[in-house]
Amino acid sequence: MEQDVLLEVKNVTKEFPGVTALSDVSIKIKRGEIHGLCGENGAGKSTLMKILCGVYPHGSYSGDIIYNGKVLRLGAGSIHQAIEEGIAIVYQELTLIPLMTVGENIFLGKEPRTGVGIDWNKLYSDTDELLKRYKLPVSPHEVVKNLGVGQMQMTEIAKALSEKADVLILDEPTSALSEAEVDKLMEILATLKSLGVTCIYISHKLEEFFRITDTVSVLRDGKVVTTLPTKDTSLEKLVQLMVGREMKERFPKGNRKPGEVFFTVEGLRALDPNDPSREIVKGASFELRKGEILGIAGLMGSGRTELVTTIFGEYGILTGGKITLDGQEIKIGSAREAMSHGISLVPEDRKRQGLVLIQTILQNISLPNLDRFSGFMRINGSAEIAEAEKFSKSLSIKAPSVHVAAESLSGGNQQKVVISKWLMSEPRILILDDPTRGIDVGAKFEIYKLINQLAEAGYSIIMISSELEEVLGMADRVMVMWEGRSNGTLDIAQATQEKVMARATGIEIA
Amino acid sequence: MLNQLLGTFKKNIRSYILIIALVVIWMGFGIAQPAYLSADHIQNIFTQMAIIAIMACGMVFVIVTGGIDLSCGYGAGFISVVAAALLYYQKIENPLAAMGMSGMTLEVVTAIVVVIISVGVSILIGVFQGSVIAILAVPPFITTLGGMFIWKSGVLLVTQGKSLFISKNDTYKFIAQGLLPPFVGYVIAVIVTVIMFLMLFQSRARKQKYGIQLKSLAWEISRTAIFAVLLWGYVLIVNRVFEASPEPSVQGVPFLVVLLAVIALVMNYVSTNTRYGRYAYAIGGNREAARLSGINIKKSIFSIYVTMGALMGISGVALAAYVGSGTTGAGGGYELDVIASCILGGTSTLGGEGTVFGAIVGALIMQSLSNGLQMMNVNSNLQYMIKGLVLILAVWADISMKKKKA
Numbered sequence: 007m008e009q010d011v012l013l014e015v016k017n018v019t020k021e022f023p024g025v026t027a028l029s030d031v032s033i034k035i036k037r038g039e040i041h042g043l044c045g046e047n048g049a050g051k052s053t054l055m056k057i058l059c060g061v062y063p064h065g066s067y068s069g070d071i072i073y074n075g076k077v078l079r080l081g082a083g084s085i086h087q088a089i090e091e092g093i094a095i096v097y098q099e100l101t102l103i104p105l106m107t108v109g110e111n112i113f114l115g116k117e118p119r120t121g122v123g124i125d126w127n128k129l130y131s132d133t134d135e136l137l138k139r140y141k142l143p144v145s146p147h148e149v150v151k152n153l154g155v156g157q158m159q160m161t162e163i164a165k166a167l168s169e170k171a172d173v174l175i176l177d178e179p180t181s182a183l184s185e186a187e188v189d190k191l192m193e194i195l196a197t198l199k200s201l202g203v204t205c206i207y208i209s210h211k212l213e214e215f216f217r218i219t220d221t222v223s224v225l226r227d228g229k230v231v232t233t234l235p236t237k238d239t240s241l242e243k244l245v246q247l248m249v250g251r252e253m254k255e256r257f258p259k260g261n262r263k264p265g266e267v268f269f270t271v272e273g274l275r276a277l278d279p280n281d282p283s284r285e286i287v288k289g290a291s292f293e294l295r296k297g298e299i300l301g302i303a304g305l306m307g308s309g310r311t312e313l314v315t316t317i318f319g320e321y322g323i324l325t326g327g328k329i330t331l332d333g334q335e336i337k338i339g340s341a342r343e344a345m346s347h348g349i350s351l352v353p354e355d356r357k358r359q360g361l362v363l364i365q366t367i368l369q370n371i372s373l374p375n376l377d378r379f380s381g382f383m384r385i386n387g388s389a390e391i392a393e394a395e396k397f398s399k400s401l402s403i404k405a406p407s408v409h410v411a412a413e414s415l416s417g418g419n420q421q422k423v424v425i426s427k428w429l430m431s432e433p434r435i436l437i438l439d440d441p442t443r444g445i446d447v448g449a450k451f452e453i454y455k456l457i458n459q460l461a462e463a464g465y466s467i468i469m470i471s472s473e474l475e476e477v478l479g480m481a482d483r484v485m486v487m488w489e490g491r492s493n494g495t496l497d498i499a500q501a502t503q504e505k506v507m508a509r510a511t512g513i514e515i516a
Numbered sequence: 517m518l519n520q521l522l523g524t525f526k527k528n529i530r531s532y533i534l535i536i537a538l539v540v541i542w543m544g545f546g547i548a549q550p551a552y553l554s555a556d557h558i559q560n561i562f563t564q565m566a567i568i569a570i571m572a573c574g575m576v577f578v579i580v581t582g583g584i585d586l587s588c589g590y591g592a593g594f595i596s597v598v599a600a601a602l603l604y605y606q607k608i609e610n611p612l613a614a615m616g617m618s619g620m621t622l623e624v625v626t627a628i629v630v631v632i633i634s635v636g637v638s639i640l641i642g643v644f645q646g647s648v649i650a651i652l653a654v655p656p657f658i659t660t661l662g663g664m665f666i667w668k669s670g671v672l673l674v675t676q677g678k679s680l681f682i683s684k685n686d687t688y689k690f691i692a693q694g695l696l697p698p699f700v701g702y703v704i705a706v707i708v709t710v711i712m713f714l715m716l717f718q719s720r721a722r723k724q725k726y727g728i729q730l731k732s733l734a735w736e737i738s739r740t741a742i743f744a745v746l747l748w749g750y751v752l753i754v755n756r757v758f759e760a761s762p763e764p765s766v767q768g769v770p771f772l773v774v775l776l777a778v779i780a781l782v783m784n785y786v787s788t789n790t791r792y793g794r795y796a797y798a799i800g801g802n803r804e805a806a807r808l809s810g811i812n813i814k815k816s817i818f819s820i821y822v823t824m825g826a827l828m829g830i831s832g833v834a835l836a837a838y839v840g841s842g843t844t845g846a847g848g849g850y851e852l853d854v855i856a857s858c859i860l861g862g863t864s865t866l867g868g869e870g871t872v873f874g875a876i877v878g879a880l881i882m883q884s885l886s887n888g889l890q891m892m893n894v895n896s897n898l899q900y901m902i903k904g905l906v907l908i909l910a911v912w913a914d915i916s917m918k919k920k921k922a
Contacts, residue, residue: 320808341809341811342810342812362801364869373794376795384789384790
């Protein structure tokens with residue numbers, strides 16, 4: 007029997023300056039089903055969800071969203087409007103206020119009132135009823151910070167459902183959950199389904215689709231590859247659909263001859279500094295040769311960034327494993343020590359971690375390198391300017407001068423400033439954490455060329471990327487991370503997207 | 517060439533707007549009350565602002581790193597009563613006299629020892645507060661709020677409720693009350709002028725060596741020349757050259773003003789030309805980026821509060837010398853004037869932005885308003901209200917100017 011369609015995405019195209027995030031996407035979501043949405047990082051899943059819940063308002067994209075038979079027109083800044091229409095989203099990052107109770111969080115901004123005051127009795131009895139109806143095992147009076155991640159998630163779901171949601175969007179709900187918590191979530195989703203709630207389920211963990219979804223849509227490069235009933239597909243098929251695209255000449259080919267292994271990481275283990283009960287790196291090993299590009303692939307949350315920032319001495323609490331440089335074991339306890347060993351890190355988030363945005367290009371580039379311009383006290387300002395200008399020129403940073411603020415530059419040029427800053431420190435190993443994130447296509451190519459040049463010049467590069475294609479296009483070897491551990495290193499000759507994806511999702515274990 | 521000058525001026529409009537405001541305030545009060553522009557008043561106003569301005573030189577760095585120091589008022593007060601107590605109870609003088617010193621030597625050595633001990637104590641205060649903030653990670657607001665209560669108690673404990681008069685040591689009082697002989701003023705002015713121009717040409721030569729594009733020579737010379745003219749104008753006025761028969765006792769540059777100038781120049785230099793200063797701005801601008809750039813944040817923050825302590829000590833020493841005694845209310849509320857001076861001078865409370873020069877001008881504006889209102893016989897109870905409104909207005913103007921630019 008043909009179920010009726012509750013929500014239809016019809017020929018939606020969404021463009022950002024320089025990038026087409028979604029191109030002619032059409033998906034039909036049937037009433038009462040759980041519809042899975044999968045795709046690589048950057049395939050356009052988040053953009054689509056942001057359109058559905060009004061972050062990108064009607065008119066900022068072409069095509070239509072048809073909801074309950076009518077075209078959905080959400081105004082700008084109208085996340086609330088989407089909720090009123092019955093579309094609710096549970097975000098990847100939890101958005102609860104830690105010091106408030108479950109009830110207070112659920113009714114935040116829509117507290118029942120008695121005149122001017124809040125009707126606490128009604129608030130808590132409503133919360134209780136809501137939690138019972140959806141069989142969510144959370145106490146209304148519990149303070150959120152005392153909850154486990156799974157229970158927080160349930161609170162988020164209850165909050166989303168508190169306004170008669172017809173469609174519930176779950177954006178990677180299991181990325182921070184334990185096995186048991188995932189099982190619990192699956193039960194809850196089944197309950198919701200039996201109560202007639204339609205769900206859109208986004209996840210990187212493909213096996214979950216087979217546990218819970220009725221239909222799966224695969225997105226790739228902003229396009230819908232296919233939509234098919236989950237029972238008609240398999241894990242291997244999904245992986246293939248996610249990555250299966252021809253390689254275009256998007257990556258400049260370098261001409262380099264990697265040398266000897268001089269840097270190794272063996273069985274590194276580390277704890278989360280903010281929550282030492284959680285292990286974030288659970289055994290990572292790799293070797294690095296002179297003048298090579300080592301790619302690190304892995305899905306979001308696989309511990310890639312945690313691994314490299316720990317190596318750089320600025321994140322995890324080391325509990326095991328060893329790092330050797332030139333055959334000697336080294337200990338790195340801070341960025342400064344890493345620098346003294348010739349290790350530099352271009353961090354993941356250039357605005358938050360890489361740059362002091364209000365300062366000039368000059369000040370940013372020289373920040374880690376002021377020692378080399380300083381005598382006992384004085385900084386040789388002229389030498390500093392001359393050196394910064396040299397880098398600005400050789401990396402062709404587009405700016406009127408080195409005296410303009412970093413915040414005025416485009417993403418690609420900002421990234422070049424961060425790279426300059428670390429090149430000036432004359433590293434042997436340059437770690438690039440997702441260096442092309444949020445950079446448009448043209449600028450990406452320039453960054454790729456630069457990375458190749460650096461490797462040819464003898465720098466050893468460790469490059470993390472969220473885009474599989476980018477890792478395969480650039481690296482000599484690919485180390486794959488899965489759930490905090492290294493799941494083998496593949497030579498580029500034998501690394502295919504399917505193989506890497508199989509390692510990254512733990513289907514294949516080294 | 518004039519166009520070029522105007523162009524450069526427009527680019528730096530934000531740094532000059534304060535000076536323009538200052539000139540407007542002086543002209544306004546000057547027209548309403550000619551005594552405002554008298555040599556007497558010009559000599560006084562810089563002395564009066566010095567105690568606040570010296571601390572503002574340190575506070576700029578504190579605020580730039582995203583911190584605050586609420587304790588500096590009572591801290592300076594505490595140091596002032598410590599110095600006064602040492603002199604009042606002859607704690608230094610007596611042992612020195614026992615060692616056989618007498619007369620002028622005794623007085624001078626006593627003063628020097630008192631200054632060293634006082635500033636030493638204030639550095640310890642800085643070390644204490646700096647450690648709590650940098651190592652124990654207690655927020656600066658809380659730490660220095662606590663400090664404020666602690667040093668207030670310190671003032672009361674040392675004074676025991678009475679004023680401790682510094683009656684016997686004029687050398688000590690010279691720090692805040694003394695005037696340098698006119699010829700010393702001229703010598704300083706000559707030296708500073710020569711150094712300013714030498715530095716200008718040396719810096720251009722160095723830039724040329726590194727192939728850096730130079731700013732217009734005319735602009736740089738005229739800028740330096742303007743400073744030189746202001747400097748000479750001040751020295752000539754306070755040396756009473758323009759008066760028919762000046763009284764010798766009022767001629768000369770106040771010692772305290774020279775002290776302030778030296779501190780301001782050093783701190784200004786430190787802010788842009790040393791790692792200490794550059795790290796402070798980077799930490800305030802983006803702490804995370806600074807950390808990942810290998811900056812030892814704890815060390816930086818610690819040393820900034822120690823410096824703040826030292827400057828607070830110098831202010832405290834000057835305060836005792838200025839009042840001529842250690843009083844029970846010493847330093848109370850000064851912290852607010854210091855913070856206001858920095859903010860008026862363009863220091864951002866969000867951190868990462870601010871200049872020493874701006875803070876000095878800010879302090880001068882606050883003092884100019886106070887004095888002007890006083891001379892116009894405005895009800896003194898109204899003065900704080902007017903200063904408060906000016907502060908809010910200035911920051912609002914700055915914010916809206918920035919918005920327009922963006």
